Amino acid sequence: MRYVGTVVGRLNFERFSGFYVLVALCVFFSVVEPDSFATFRNVRIILASQAITAVITLGLVVPVAAGAFDLSIAGTMTMSIVLVSWLQSYHHVNPLLAVICALLAGVIVGAVNGFVVVRLQVDSFIGTLGMSSVLGALAYWLVSGQPIVSGISASLTNAGRAQWLGMPAPVFYVVALAIVLWYVLELAPVGRVIRAVGGNPTAARLTGVNVDRYMFLSFVTSGTLAALAGVLYVSILGTADPNSGLPYLLPAFAAVFLGSTQLRPGRVNVWGTLLAIYLIAVLVKGIELRSPDNPWISDLCQGVLLIVAVAIAARGRRRER
Amino acid sequence: MPTAMTPALPATTVALHLENVTKRFGGVTALQDVTLTVARGEIHGLVGENGSGKSTLVKIIGGYLEPDDGSARGWVWGRPLSFPVDVRHQPIAVIHQDLALVDNLSAVENIGFPLNFEQRAWTPVHWGHERRAAEALLDRIGVQIDVLAPVGWLSPAERAAVAVARSMRTLDKLAGASEERLFVLDEPTSYLSGAEAARVGSIIREVAARGASVVIVSHHLAEINEWCDSVTVLRSGKLVCRRQTEGLTERDLVRLMLGRNLAEFYPPKPKRDPGVVALETQGLSGRVAEGVDLVLREGEVVGVSGLIGMGQNELPYLIVGAQRRRAGKITGPGGRNIRHIRDARRQGVVLVPGDRQQLAFDRTASATENVTLPILRRFVRRGIVRRRRERTHMLKLMETFTVHPPLPDQPVTAFSGGNQQKLLLARWLQTEPKVLLLDEPTNGVDARARADILQFILERAATGAAVAIFSTDLEQLAAVCHRVVVLRRGVVTAEIAGELVTEEALYRAVQGAAI
Numbered sequence: 001m002r003y004v005g006t007v008v009g010r011l012n013f014e015r016f017s018g019f020y021v022l023v024a025l026c027v028f029f030s031v032v033e034p035d036s037f038a039t040f041r042n043v044r045i046i047l048a049s050q051a052i053t054a055v056i057t058l059g060l061v062v063p064v065a066a067g068a069f070d071l072s073i074a075g076t077m078t079m080s081i082v083l084v085s086w087l088q089s090y091h092h093v094n095p096l097l098a099v100i101c102a103l104l105a106g107v108i109v110g111a112v113n114g115f116v117v118v119r120l121q122v123d124s125f126i127g128t129l130g131m132s133s134v135l136g137a138l139a140y141w142l143v144s145g146q147p148i149v150s151g152i153s154a155s156l157t158n159a160g161r162a163q164w165l166g167m168p169a170p171v172f173y174v175v176a177l178a179i180v181l182w183y184v185l186e187l188a189p190v191g192r193v194i195r196a197v198g199g200n201p202t203a204a205r206l207t208g209v210n211v212d213r214y215m216f217l218s219f220v221t222s223g224t225l226a227a228l229a230g231v232l233y234v235s236i237l238g239t240a241d242p243n244s245g246l247p248y249l250l251p252a253f254a255a256v257f258l259g260s261t262q263l264r265p266g267r268v269n270v271w272g273t274l275l276a277i278y279l280i281a282v283l284v285k286g287i288e289l290r291s292p293d294n295p296w297i298s299d300l301c302q303g304v305l306l307i308v309a310v311a312i313a314a315r316g317r318r319r320e321r
Numbered sequence: 322m323p324t325a326m327t328p329a330l331p332a333t334t335v336a337l338h339l340e341n342v343t344k345r346f347g348g349v350t351a352l353q354d355v356t357l358t359v360a361r362g363e364i365h366g367l368v369g370e371n372g373s374g375k376s377t378l379v380k381i382i383g384g385y386l387e388p389d390d391g392s393a394r395g396w397v398w399g400r401p402l403s404f405p406v407d408v409r410h411q412p413i414a415v416i417h418q419d420l421a422l423v424d425n426l427s428a429v430e431n432i433g434f435p436l437n438f439e440q441r442a443w444t445p446v447h448w449g450h451e452r453r454a455a456e457a458l459l460d461r462i463g464v465q466i467d468v469l470a471p472v473g474w475l476s477p478a479e480r481a482a483v484a485v486a487r488s489m490r491t492l493d494k495l496a497g498a499s500e501e502r503l504f505v506l507d508e509p510t511s512y513l514s515g516a517e518a519a520r521v522g523s524i525i526r527e528v529a530a531r532g533a534s535v536v537i538v539s540h541h542l543a544e545i546n547e548w549c550d551s552v553t554v555l556r557s558g559k560l561v562c563r564r565q566t567e568g569l570t571e572r573d574l575v576r577l578m579l580g581r582n583l584a585e586f587y588p589p590k591p592k593r594d595p596g597v598v599a600l601e602t603q604g605l606s607g608r609v610a611e612g613v614d615l616v617l618r619e620g621e622v623v624g625v626s627g628l629i630g631m632g633q634n635e636l637p638y639l640i641v642g643a644q645r646r647r648a649g650k651i652t653g654p655g656g657r658n659i660r661h662i663r664d665a666r667r668q669g670v671v672l673v674p675g676d677r678q679q680l681a682f683d684r685t686a687s688a689t690e691n692v693t694l695p696i697l698r699r700f701v702r703r704g705i706v707r708r709r710r711e712r713t714h715m716l717k718l719m720e721t722f723t724v725h726p727p728l729p730d731q732p733v734t735a736f737s738g739g740n741q742q743k744l745l746l747a748r749w750l751q752t753e754p755k756v757l758l759l760d761e762p763t764n765g766v767d768a769r770a771r772a773d774i775l776q777f778i779l780e781r782a783a784t785g786a787a788v789a790i791f792s793t794d795l796e797q798l799a800a801v802c803h804r805v806v807v808l809r810r811g812v813v814t815a816e817i818a819g820e821l822v823t824e825e826a827l828y829r830a831v832q833g834a835a836i
Contacts (some may be wrong), residue, residue, distance in 0.1 A: 185703075187706060188704055188705065189697045198683075202680055
């Protein structure tokens with residue numbers, strides 16, 4: 001019995017609970033769905049399909065760490081999806097240029113969000129909610145509400161559909177992005193400052209931190225990465241639709257908050273977020289395979305998980321007091 | 322049952338009597354065999370240092386805590402009291418410092434809703450009746466206010482009155498016409514100006530004049546002496562004495578509380594060595610401050626005081642550029658102007674804010690992360706914050722600033738008020754500032770930590786920093802300052818320097834300035 005305690009301590013259930021749940025879910029679904037779930041193909045599908053979610057979610061990590069919400073990320077992503085496709089399909093723009101335009105649009109959206117929150121002093125929740133509606137309207141207007149299914153350059157879709165070492169290329173993009181963000185948020189001094197801004201902006205300002213600048217830059221980051229998620233979406237799926245970004249909003253928030261209960265409980269962090277993304281993905285995918293006729297399952301899971309994650313995070317905060 | 326053997330106390334003379342009250346938290350004894358007696362119609366003071374157990378005693382009276390080991394006994398107006406105290410059915414009202422008012426509701430609503438407006442749940446409220454009831458209650462304690470305005474708009478004393486009126490209504494229902502009731506006010510005058518505190522005093526006297534009893538827990542010993550008929554002194558969880566306040570001086574009270582003279586709690590003033598001008602303000606004006614010219618010299622400790630709200634607590638924020646100025650020019654130690662807070666930082670001018678929770682700390686971060694924020698660059702090697710270096714530095718800092726226990730990874734909120742203030746001071750002193758501006762540096766800090774904190778500040782002055790303490794604590798300013806500037810409605814009205822800096826002189830300057 002003595003050792004059980006030690007082992008439990010080592011396993012550190014609190015910090016890694018998500019990881020154990022992930023393993024348990026994988027084992028469970030492999031047993032009940034050995035032919036569909038426990039296949040290499042399925043692993044690839046989950047990994048690749050979540051790459052888009054991962055990029056937009058990692059972008060969201062930054063403003064949340066700085067104490068702000070960015071609800072416009074899904075709108076930004078939609079706009080980027082539509083823009084990058086529209087430029088190629090309607091105007092035969094070089095794909096690289098189209099991608100650059102889309103990313104630039106993301107930077108601009110982020111800058112406008114930053115301006116609205118920092119200068120106009122609009123609460124970030126409200127400001128970005130308004131912005132997301134504006135972006136949806138823009139995307140719709142650009143293509144008159146019509147989906148784009150052709151005219152997207154093969155060189156772009158090749159980048160999204162390539163396989164390296166038997167793995168979909170987007171998985172590598174996500175890992176690279178996660179490493180960069182991990183460095184910025186956890187190792188570099190800038191990450192500490194961003195968290196200080198998020199923890200108590202007034203105190204950070206009195207310490208001499210340029211709070212407005214960090215807040216502004218965090219919106220630019222989330223805007224840019226949301227646009228990048230849009231580019232990735234087009235490169236993987238090869239189509240565009242003025243509604244395509246919206247389903248990514250809730251999973252992003254669910255993963256950020258669930259992620260904040262993992263690895264470094266109580267704070268938003270990159271690897272915890274990635275863990276949460278795949279935890280949610282495996283759960284949803286497994287249930288989908290078990291009951292393929294119920295497409296509402298994934299919305300249900302994500303909604304419940306968002307609430308549960310925020311509740312767990314709130315419980316952790318209460319205990320600290 | 323012990324109650325059977327003990328004689329009933331005469332209800333006509335004793336409002337509350339508690340005896341053998343003991344309370345332990347883990348291995349720490351918060352209260353040991355404490356007795357508290359409050360007579361009918363009496364205003365009774367409960368005093369002691371931070372950690373003396375007075376808060377625990379109040380929590381026991383309020384029913385939040387239960388005494389240990391069953392030996393505690395109590396009577397309210399002659400009736401035996403069982404523990405934990407069920408305040409809903411006892412004629413006891415405990416009013417905490419924060420008053421627990423809902424700021425955006427009116428006095429009528431705040432007074433009415435704890436009793437659900439004495440209505441059934443779904444029947445309409447008789448607002449006319451409620452309004453008259455609220456006015457009548459406030460009238461009983463001699464307060465006339467706009468009962469329909471949100472209580473957030475009222476002055477602090479008026480808010481206290483609303484809280485008292487709210488309790489009176491609840492007790493009216495319990496005790497009826499009888500005035501056999503007890504009010505316990507926990508720190509009713511913290512953060513109040515002299516005039517507002519005096520109004521609270523008159524409210525309390527109104528309450529007592531009607532036959533009710535009042536217990537006041539306060540750090541403001543002058544008020545205790547002035548308002549109370551008698552006082553109970555606690556030290557380290559034990560009863561020191563209960564006595565009448567007549568003939569008792571503030572100094573006596575301090576000695577009883579601390580078990581020694583107050584002078585021992587202040588470090589000796591360093592010799593004044595007037596250096597060159599480090600910081601100068603010209604015509605500085607803000608919300609209250611009006612054309613303030615202030616000169617701070619190297620090695621000098623300057624106090625800036627006044628009654629609360631006279632501008633002294635706004636000044637440091639104006640100087641560093643954290644608050645908008647209406648007018649004024651500030652020249653820092655580098656000879657350059659200070660326009661915003663980063664100019665100040667660059668020239669070595671730092672501000673230690675007064676409100677730790679709101680203005681100083683990130684509650685979600687560890688002590689280390691909070692403290693090292695201004696000097697984070699020092700620990701960066703090749704673009705990475707080296708945590709081990711940071712931790713080593715922090716451990717050393719905690720030792721220097723006598724923060725016990727030295728646990729750098731704990732959340733900053735896990736530390737006591739005194740330790741938090743030391744951490745805050747450490748955060749800024751490690752930057753080796755040329756000018757140190759302190760807003761109420763010892764608020765909410767016990768006497769021992771206060772001595773340490775003042776010691777650190779004076780040491781810094783001795784090494785050549787210019788120090789300014791913005792505070793309403795005259796005793797403390799008198800003990801450590803070479804020079805004190807007094808403000809009235811934002812304007813400098815007096816300056817006292819050298820041997821003339823005594824508590825009495827400051828008191829006269831501050832009060833005189835208010836007339």
